[in-house]
Amino acid sequence: MAATSGAAIEGVLPSRLSPADREQIERRVQQIGRGLLEQSLAAEPTAVSLEWWAQQAGEWATHDDDLKLRLFRLVDCMPMLEDPDSLDRHLREYIDDDVITRLPSSLRVALQAARSGLLAPLAARAIRAAVLAQARRFIAGSNPAEAARAALAQRRRHRGFTLDLLGEAVTSESEADAYADAYTRLLTELPRLAAAWPADPLVDDGPDGPMPRVNVSLKLSALDSQFDAIDPLGTSHRVLARLRPLCRLARAHDAHVHIDMESHATKDLTLAIFRQIAMEDEFRDWPHCGVVVQCYLRESLRDLESLAAWARDRGTPVWIRLVKGAYWDFETVHAEAAGWPVPVWQQKWQTDACYEAATTFVMEHATTLRPALGSHNLRSLAHGMAVAEHLGIDRRGIEMQMLHGMGDAEKEAVTAAGWRLRIYMPYGELVPGMAYLVRRLLENSSNDSFLRAGFVKHVAPATLLAAPAPVANADNAGADPPSAAGPLAAIGFHNEPLADFSIEASRRSMEEAVARLATGLAARPVAVASVIDGHRVESGDVFPRHDPSDHDRLIANVAAATPADADRAVTVARQALPFWNQVGWERRAGILEKAADIMRRRRFELAAIEVFEVGKPWREADADVAEAIDFCCYYAREARRLAAPARVDVPGEENTTEWLPRGVAVVIAPWNFPLAILTGMTTAALVTGNTVVMKPAEQSSLIALRLYELLLEAGVPPAALAFLPGRGEEVGPTLLSHPDTAMVAFTGSRAVGLAIHAQAAAASVAAGSGQVKRVIAEMGGKNAIIVDDDADLDEAVVAVVQSAFGFQGQKCSACSRVIVLDRVHDSFVRRLSEAVKSLRVGPAAEPGTRVGPLVDAEARDRVQSFIEVGRRTAREVVAVDVGTLAGRGWFVGPHLFADVDPAGPLGQEEIFGPVLAVFRARDFTRAIKLANGTPYALTAGVFSRSPSHLHEAAASLQAGNVYINRGITGALVRRQPFGGYRMSGSGSKAGGPEYLQQFLVARTVTENTLRRGFAPPRRTT
């Protein structure tokens, strides 16, 4: 691990400060810091204040991780628990008998009262009221009028404010409009009120004249339902269309607009949009705008440097609010789970040091970057004050900022010291406010929180005010964080990270690959033909394959294999068996790893083929390539595990069980995961010593050819792998009935899967067959997601949309039914409908496309016929019209039907398209019954915050893959072995530890080692 020191962080940015300056500044930091600290401690919150209770609640929770988790989860769903039964149930479930004994006595008594006796409902309601009061503590009112009153109250204490509208995650254009409308009203009405407020020089006097009295903070992700860094152009365009009028209004009414910063994934895009609008002629000379920079990001100092150069060029200063960052836990966990580099510093002192370096830099550029220090850490603030003093910066050009409801004693101290202090004041409804509250609770209860250290744990002032530096006794002091692979190492397998399209280089690589392929195809479509024993086989039966997004683009001309080709392919594969077997497990595993390396190298090229050949949008295409890489690596690993024969020896007897290949494997693959599934089945068969005849889907012959070629390049001998594109109905019967075919690995529809089973069985019993043909069949699903009445609807809407409409619903794992509990049914359907209407339908090659075309005309017609059935038998809630796209490609817009008959076609049949049926369930048990009420058992999901319901769902949802509080697609190799049972498949789990055995037979040799009472010594291994 490379060491990072405070000086290294500081040294990233140029500074005029000499070591002597820094020493002098440090002395002042201590003086200022002590003053602020003493004054704050003198006014510490007392047991009668809400702040004290908030601190204590956080404190109790910090000693017990399980308790913290339960309390925070309970708090999170509290606003949804309006009905007494639900409230009572959740209280009991989260705070059970064991937990209650671990609570401090005051809380224990209240909770015990809430769990028993006549007063139980009253006590439960009192607890809910107390929690909601806590939440309100951080919120400055539920509407603009209340917020305005709270803002005025701050001014009376000589503080400024910035108002932030709390909102649900914006999942639809109507929600984005509502957000923009709310700011429009605020920016129209509040300045009128504010004009009448008495002047306050501390708050109002700015560096170049009066500061706007009204100041708002807003989140760009709330201005566009499709806000996504994968499509910076489209996103910027839509965001700016809503942001411009707001900025115009703010300018006209003399208000300040500040752009908040959210997740790292959207940081570059947010900065780019801010820079773009601030540079437009209309706003270029406007000084009353700004943006947040989060110093917990390792990139923050570089971002500041680039902002400084940009602001110089702009010629008018902008405000930079420096914060540490509110999503530290999320950023860490998210990156670790994705296998991406963690973007945030992993040690608190590093964030603090980065904050100080950023402060110094901004102060040194204060004429272009106006410093606003958002922190409750008195050391961080004192440092800023000392630097400002040292550099002789006019205080009117700087401000300190703090959050509403936190660190009230500190606020008094900062204002008393003569600094302008601005309070960040969120307002809005409690339900959407809970995410904000939980962030604050996390912050308050963190071991690394300054507020907790100073005001709850009463850490010594010298420690609190010490300059950021590695903690002397920490094991990894000074070290950089472990790589993102760290936590994943525990599962023993690293999934190939998906491309991070928030990174410009990834976007560019994909864009170039798509453009290159488009040019290549325009010049010459690919001629795909069978390859047997390494020789290309032409055929008279050639069919064209067009781009599903654009009929005019020819992708390939495919020479279809004939039954005679199929016959020869199996014969050659049988002859190659002994040789391929001798190659051995280790070399075969190595070949798979080499194939993975080739795929990694050609990752974007392969993804681009999928974009054009089957209409996969960028992210889905990239994920398919990543999964193919995973299959190669995982099956290579598994093969090594199975290579060594298993021994069970007892005195006088030795037993050895070894795995043998079955023989020739016919692989019949679908087009929907055209690389991953074909790779998975083919490499599983090959690595276990079988030879393979690979029959890809007609629609995805080109990507299959590329797989065939790269497997040969990796070292698979030509005789061991035949490539047989073409029509299933033509070659299928020959492949299945061939006496040398030992097994069939199939993924596709239920009808074809069952037909393969029947044909294989018939061939097995036919005269002269000589073997029982093994069939592995992964078939369809009619997958459901249940949305409970306490579910987080923000998350449920996003996950249902993604699961139902990702790749146009053409995944066997896709959600095609959503079952919603009665109490939230209407509100959920309302939000879901708006979200579905907002999905961008378009050609797969465009990065902003969320819903692309269907794979071919047959798929389109089939889906259309289901839509007709839906119109006749259910209530059509959403029908997205694809307009002129219908003439260009096989497009069908997303559809949503409600009041669907569970026993009818929309409730029972696999549609494989962007059609989602909604069902209403009166209670949770009924919801489970509905979910299980089809012949399939592939995937299922549930959104709930009730532990007992989650337990019930996990135990009783009939599906091979059950997902809790997340979407139901995107299973990862090793982490979520994938496959269903009943009519969804034969129960084998692709990407799981038992998968390779399906391609093998076990052979056990038993030797009696006893001769005349004499046995060899026992083995020790």
Ligand SMILES: Cc1cc2nc3c(=O)[nH]c(=O)nc-3n(C[C@H](O)[C@H](O)[C@H](O)COP(=O)(O)OP(=O)(O)OC[C@H]3O[C@@H](n4cnc5c(N)ncnc54)[C@H](O)[C@@H]3O)c2cc1C
């Ligand atoms: C006016 C204002 C506006 C804000 N706007 C935004 C915004 O737009 N976007 C946003 O993300 N946040 C925003 N915040 C929230 C702010 O990021 C947190 O309140 C802040 O991080 C807390 O830092 P602190 O200096 O007050 O406290 P401290 O206790 O000194 O620092 C706590 C912070 O340190 C970081 N940290 C914690 N543990 C570690 C660790 N192990 N390794 C490295 N770093 C760690 C985290 O960022 C954590 O929040 C805003 C805050 C204020 C006051």
